[in-house]
Amino acid sequence: MRREKIKMLSYLKFTEDSDDPYRCEYPNNSYCTECDIVYIDKNWKLKADNEFKKNPIVCPACKKIKEEYYEGILYLKGNFVLGRKDEILNLIRNEEKKQRARTALSKIGKIVENAEEIVVYTTNDRLAYRIGKALFKAYKGELTIRWSDDNIFTRVYWERND
Template sequence: MHSAQPPLSAFGPGRHLQALDEQHHDPYQNDEKLSGPAVCEKCAAVYESGRWQWALPPADAVAVRCPACRRIADRLAAGYISISGNFAREHQEEIINLIRHAEIREKTEHPMQRIMSFRAEDGRLLIETTDVHLARGIGEALERAYKGDLTFHYNEAAHLLRLHWQR
């Protein structure tokens, strides 16, 4: 069931990310819930009671590969973040720490939200994430902490978020 859309005036320029029902949008999420407990053979996240979590696997857990590990193996990110500008270059270490803390905070509660890659290229920081919500959370954390210009574009058909922050 989809929630009601907020009025268009609620979105600023370049902000087009809607509330997402991941079960219907993310091709890496199962269409149907797993029938019983499962454990990811790669990262040891546990699927139980309809969600992935960090826990000890039950004895009857089936070995599977979780959606985040499948994305990482396929090298197909859900979120792409680009960070640029003089301020970003001058405060790169501080910004990296903020991003790492945001990932740790999210990944603790939501094991499917992870950074896939993190690199510097042509004076920009480029980050790929396994989940659109983590990408958006990182962008909003940058904007809250340092202001700057945040723009993003969500492609619903591909379940893909491209975000750019600069200052």
């Protein structure tokens, strides 16, 4: 595993052809019965007319959430996080909306809060990376990103104490 401490956030290129076991072809005009996204011309769309919704399925992102197969985990620690929890969770949800506008399969699976930290589980590695990057840009702090060897799984650590 590579470890990278972020001081200046540089551009990071992601590989498109990962070995995601949940990626496969679906019949055109399939729609997810869980989150209502639609598969049209080999792409998942957030919004589509009802005329395109013909084949009910469960999308790969919803399958990952059900089976707890997460590709990104974001750990938030520090007094700053606990003091501004609502504000930070709002930023996380907004970043998810931005990413879903680009890629409909980017979802937050669950958010676990305890007395010491907040842990965010995402359906893909890009979303965890982008949320960590947005937190660093907005609030500074210390950001550490750990990629797996094949860039499929990412752990992002963000901490600020003040």
